[in-house]
Amino acid sequence: MAAPQSQNALVRWIDRRLPVFTFINHELNEYPTPKNLSYWWNFGSLAGIMLVIMMATGIFLAMEYTPNVNLAFDSVERIMRDVNWGWLIRYIHMNGASFFFIVVYIHIFRGLYYGSYKEPRELLWILGVIILLCMMATAFMGYVLPWGQMSYWGATVITNLFGAIPVVGNDIVTWLWGGFAVDNPTLNRFYALHYLMPFVILGVVGLHIMALHTNGSNNPLGIDRKGPQDSIPFHPYYTIKDSFGLGVFLIIFCIFVFYFPNALGDPQNYIRANPLQTPPEIVPEWYFLPFYAMLRSVPDILFIKAKLAGVLTMFGSIFLLFILPWLDTSPVRSARFRPVYKWWFWLLVIDVFALGAVGAHRPEGWWIVIGRFGTLYYYIHFLIVFPLLGIFERPLPLPTSISAAVTKGGGKLAGASAPMEKP
Amino acid sequence: MRRLAPTLIKGALIGAGLLLAPIVAQAQEETPLPRTSWSFDGPFGTYDRAGVQRGFQVYQSVCSNCHSLNLVTYDDLGPNGPGGGIGYSEDQVKGIAAEKEVTDGPNDQGEMFQRPARPSDHFVPPFPNDQANRAAHNGALPPDLSLIVKERAAGLGALPWSASGADYVYDILTGFKNPPPNEKLPDNSYYNEYFPGHHIAMPPPLADDTVSYSDGTKATTAQEAHDVVTFLTWAAEPTMEDRKRNGAKVLIFLVVLTGLLYAAKRKIWADVH
Numbered sequence: 100m101a102a103p104q105s106q107n108a109l110v111r112w113i114d115r116r117l118p119v120f121t122f123i124n125h126e127l128n129e130y131p132t133p134k135n136l137s138y139w140w141n142f143g144s145l146a147g148i149m150l151v152i153m154m155a156t157g158i159f160l161a162m163e164y165t166p167n168v169n170l171a172f173d174s175v176e177r178i179m180r181d182v183n184w185g186w187l188i189r190y191i192h193m194n195g196a197s198f199f200f201i202v203v204y205i206h207i208f209r210g211l212y213y214g215s216y217k218e219p220r221e222l223l224w225i226l227g228v229i230i231l232l233c234m235m236a237t238a239f240m241g242y243v244l245p246w247g248q249m250s251y252w253g254a255t256v257i258t259n260l261f262g263a264i265p266v267v268g269n270d271i272v273t274w275l276w277g278g279f280a281v282d283n284p285t286l287n288r289f290y291a292l293h294y295l296m297p298f299v300i301l302g303v304v305g306l307h308i309m310a311l312h313t314n315g316s317n318n319p320l321g322i323d324r325k326g327p328q329d330s331i332p333f334h335p336y337y338t339i340k341d342s343f344g345l346g347v348f349l350i351i352f353c354i355f356v357f358y359f360p361n362a363l364g365d366p367q368n369y370i371r372a373n374p375l376q377t378p379p380e381i382v383p384e385w386y387f388l389p390f391y392a393m394l395r396s397v398p399d400i401l402f403i404k405a406k407l408a409g410v411l412t413m414f415g416s417i418f419l420l421f422i423l424p425w426l427d428t429s430p431v432r433s434a435r436f437r438p439v440y441k442w443w444f445w446l447l448v449i450d451v452f453a454l455g456a457v458g459a460h461r462p463e464g465w466w467i468v469i470g471r472f473g474t475l476y477y478y479i480h481f482l483i484v485f486p487l488l489g490i491f492e493r494p495l496p497l498p499t500s501i502s503a504a505v506t507k508g509g510g511k512l513a514g515a516s517a518p519m520e521k522p
Numbered sequence: 523m524r525r526l527a528p529t530l531i532k533g534a535l536i537g538a539g540l541l542l543a544p545i546v547a548q549a550q551e552e553t554p555l556p557r558t559s560w561s562f563d564g565p566f567g568t569y570d571r572a573g574v575q576r577g578f579q580v581y582q583s584v585c586s587n588c589h590s591l592n593l594v595t596y597d598d599l600g601p602n603g604p605g606g607g608i609g610y611s612e613d614q615v616k617g618i619a620a621e622k623e624v625t626d627g628p629n630d631q632g633e634m635f636q637r638p639a640r641p642s643d644h645f646v647p648p649f650p651n652d653q654a655n656r657a658a659h660n661g662a663l664p665p666d667l668s669l670i671v672k673e674r675a676a677g678l679g680a681l682p683w684s685a686s687g688a689d690y691v692y693d694i695l696t697g698f699k700n701p702p703p704n705e706k707l708p709d710n711s712y713y714n715e716y717f718p719g720h721h722i723a724m725p726p727p728l729a730d731d732t733v734s735y736s737d738g739t740k741a742t743t744a745q746e747a748h749d750v751v752t753f754l755t756w757a758a759e760p761t762m763e764d765r766k767r768n769g770a771k772v773l774i775f776l777v778v779l780t781g782l783l784y785a786a787k788r789k790i791w792a793d794v795h
Contacts (some may be wrong), residue, residue, distance in 0.1 A: 134794055173593070176593050176668075176669075179759075180593065180598070180760060186761040186765060187765070187768070190765075336791065336794065339783065339786055339787045340787055342783050342786075343783040343787045346780030346784075349776050349780075353769065357769025357770075357772060358565055358766065358769055360765070361672065366673050366675040366687065369672040369673035370669070370673045371666075379718075
């Protein structure tokens with residue numbers, strides 16, 4: 100459907116004045132893609148689709164939701180009970196948040212494993228980290244909207260973090276709240292921002308894709324494409340592969356939406372917010388647990404109070420992702436050719452899961468110890484392991500080209516990852 | 523250099539101390555919740571209508587004296603309700619609503635007035651406000667029961683292998699015991715095996731024959747508890763049957779679609795080497 104040659108006169112007419120058809124053809128149809136992408140590369144498009152699902156369901160929820168401390172909880176329950184298909188829209192939105200994070204976390208770890216953040220994709224990676232930060236802000240504010248117990252107390256705990264900033268901290272907290280406690284003004288501004296942020300994310304996603312299409316996808320071998328024999332057009336090869344992946348993903352997603360819709364949420368949030376009654380435990384949603392663990396794991400360090408140290412450690416863990424392209428000194432991208440890094444990668448995965456478990460438990464006994472070691476290790480991994488590995492590790496010899504590696508491996512389907520091991 | 527080594531060791535020791543300091547053994551005793559079998563369990567579970575109606579009878583004659591059910595309307599019980607109600611006809615719903623009085627107004631004289639409740643009204647609470655409810659219960663507030671089943675599922679309790687919110691409420695209703703001999707109960711509280719901390723302000727609400735069922739079912743404590751939990755589960759999520767029914771359709775569709783997409787993927791990729 101290359102537009103200038105299109106049979107359709109109208110398409111040609113439009114395209115000469117506004118080359119949308121050429122653009123779509125160039126970016127989706129011809130766009131050359133490495134032919135050896137594995138299924139781990141599905142999660143980028145899945146994340147994009149999740150964003151669309153969240154925005155679509157969110158707009159319909161917004162039509163029925165009332166951002167007022169006295170009405171919010173009831174309006175959400177009204178959606179669940181009286182609005183036609185309201186329960187479906189809300190369960191999709193609620194579980195969609197969790198699945199959006201699952202997809203994005205897998206996407207990030209895939210980038211870590213295959214070195215997708217390395218030259219020339221540093222800005223692509225940084226834009227991705229910005230998207231992650233925006234998602235976190237959006238998810239946090241969205242969780243406040245139903246005005247249940249966890250909404251209220253989660254908002255109180257997290258906004259209070261800014262009170263750790265020396266000198267101006269308390270003033271900032273009051274400014275964020277729009278008063279002297281989390282109350283109606285807080286709920287209103289969170290609602291406004293929760294509606295705004297997805298559009299900001301959409302914009303950054305646009306830049307993310309622009310940066311991606313400038314140099315093209317990384318691939319499981321982590322080597323550059325050498326010529327046309329290494330790539331295939333995005334359509335139909337990856338449109339169909341992504342569609343199949345989407346089908347599998349939707350099956351898992353729908354099992355949760357229709358059969359375990361409350362499994363990933365905190366049951367306490369079905370209790371109306373009560374500023375006079377602190378719940379027995381205040382826990383964030385599961386996707387924040389590793390960060391929550393870091394926040395709580397840091398003790399007083401010299402003259403820095405534990406609260407401030409915890410806040411710095413938590414935000415620092417994301418900041419490390421921003422500078423990762425320069426912390427990793429190894430010129431080899433894919434962990435497949437980095438025999439030592441491969442193991443450290445899995446250690447980081449275990450560390451993040453362990454921190455998640457710590458975040459879910461009351462900070463007492465061994466959980467504190469695991470939390471402190473886990474936090475310490477996270478920092479060691481980024482600040483010491485990454486720089487040193489590049490110096491001391493001896494990478495395996497890289498294949499000369501993508502197609503050479505693929506055909507030598509036995510000429511199987513390009514998507515299969517098994518036959519890549521022979522150098 | 524010679525000074526450096528002891529400093530490093532000292533630093534390491536302090537660091538280790540900092541990391542290990544907080545170990546305090548602390549065991550928390552919690553009685554594991556027994557599980558009960560429910561008509562609404564599983565991917566094809568539905569609400570046993572007779573059970574929901576009996577449970578409604580228990581709620582009306584026992585629970586509703588102290589506990590509100592604010593999120594449910596009388597209309598929800600009838601054919602206009604979400605998920606088609608619990609089997610009452612529109613006339614029956616009108617009758618059930620009319621048993622209660624609500625304050626309405628102001629009328630054109632500017633005065634509030636009492637009128638019988640209509641199907642569109644929410645369940646009339648037992649007390650005009652929480653303060654009145656507390657005053658009648660030694661300062662304790664009987665919680666609203668609309669979502670009690672959903673709000674009591676422990677953590678991942680919504681998954682099939684752990685005790686659900688329904689199990690919890692059932693266990694509380696049937697878990698009243700005499701306190702252990704060495705334990706002294708505070709005033710106005712009762713010993714319950716499954717309540718966190720064991721001291722609950724609610725007196726045992728159910729006993730054998732607390733209600734007499736119109737359908738002739740024998741009203742044992744366990745039967746009453748089972749029925750009222752079935753009713754409360756329906757009240758917490760009246761659209762559950764819709765959800766599960768549609769889930770089956772959606773999943774069948776998705777499995778077929780995904781199979782086709784896989785076949786298409788295989789075909790399209792066949793020429794890539």
